[in-house]
Amino acid sequence: MAVLAGLAGCSSGEETPAQQVAERFYSAVGSGQGTAACGLLAPRTAEQMRSDGAGCAGSILQLDLSAGGVRATQVWGGEAQVRLAGDTVFLHRFSRGWLVRAAGCSPRGEQPYLCKVGS
């Protein structure tokens, strides 16, 4: 049953690392450190942000990303969702740790979340 619990993603011990990356991301954005925030983005997400005229660091600071306290974190396999008071973040686990796949996300019923960063 312990194996099944592990497979089910229960208490995988990955909630805290994923949550910490989400908090560091919002902390960097909040303190105007665009380069640091971009360093926490998943490669494809960072590439999308770089394609904007202002570059990744400039673009990410122009977005209205409001964090607030962490409400809940769920980890399933190599994917995580961190719900903050004012936002929802999706992360993916890479060999160098958790990175933000999408941020500034709002629910749309059964449709995928609509995100300001990543898609």
Next chain:
Amino acid sequence: MRRLMRGNALSLFFLVAFLLALAGQSIAGNADYNANQITDGGAPVSWISYVSSSDFAVDVAENWQSEYLQFLLFIMVTVWLVQRGSPESKKPGEEGEEGDEDQKSGPYAERDSPPWAKAGGLRQMLYGNSLGLVMGLIFVLSWVAQSVAGTAAYNARQLAQLQDPVTWFGYVCSADFWNRTLQNWQSEFLAVLSMVVLSIYLRQRGSPESKPVGTPHQATGVEN
């Protein structure tokens, strides 16, 4: 040693075939999983990570549960239902659990019968249904494992697609769970139906699953 292997060749053949197929599934499954990860902008995982993942577990468990269900039903339904002409069936008129004399149990047990077949009461009842009970238990456990691993795999996919995860109950009510389950069940039921019906008219020389080549089509419950 050689005699031991020859005496257990059928079990050994299927054990080796099972292990080879499982190893092959893990390699092909890992490659498929990594291809999807790269498409989604994620990171590929090692073989070890993949075989300990919910994705591998659900793919294995969904096939196990359906196979054990197939044999459980075959074992149990053939107690009560017959198919005229099939070597897989009892003869018409023999439906039911049969008495102690037919089953060599209780007072009709022989000197070398299993001890619990000689015993009465609960022990004989348990032993007399032990094959169905164990197959049924493995089926239930495999199906539960499919639902638990399936929840994890489904939720990982949901998150990768920027959607909310679901609870275990939400998953067992989902289309994904029942699609995985029923696509396996239908193929198992078709295979049993084919075996029962085709063996009425077709033969496989030397196989105990077939009637002898010259046996009439109408002969029921006759095996090589």
